Amino acid sequence: MDATIQEIKEREAEGKKDYVLLDVREDYERSEFNIGGIHVPLGELMGAFEKLAPHKDDELIVYCRSGKRSAMAGQLLRQAGFSNVRNLEGGMIAWQAG
Template identity: 70%
Template structure:
């Protein structure tokens, strides 16, 4: 199940911080614009699973520029036993609209 930019913005407005944001973009992309969260570029995700282990039971919303890399990250996390992972549909492009 994917998360939408509208849903995420609404949750932010309501102060609902019952989820973890995971940014899988590269450093330069994050420097240009980001909405916070944990930063682990997709290429480093497999080696950085221990960084995410404390959040295994929480809802994790993953984002990238357009939603493609975050969809790959979502699958990697699911294969590693994370059950509540959602991809931000359309990524930062949709979020910034």
């Protein structure tokens, strides 16, 4: 199930930072605007599984510009054994619009 912008903003407002954000955009996109979290561009994700291993059982919310790359990243992460991966619906486009 995807995570919604509204859900994340509500959880942040309530101080519930019980998830890990993963930004899979390119460096230039992240430097323009980001909401924090771990940064691993999609093209480098498979080489970063070891770096992400401490979060294997955490709720991992993956985001990108529109939600397409993060959906692909989520699929790769699930195949690698990450148990609780969610895609941020609409990505940064929706975040900035909402």
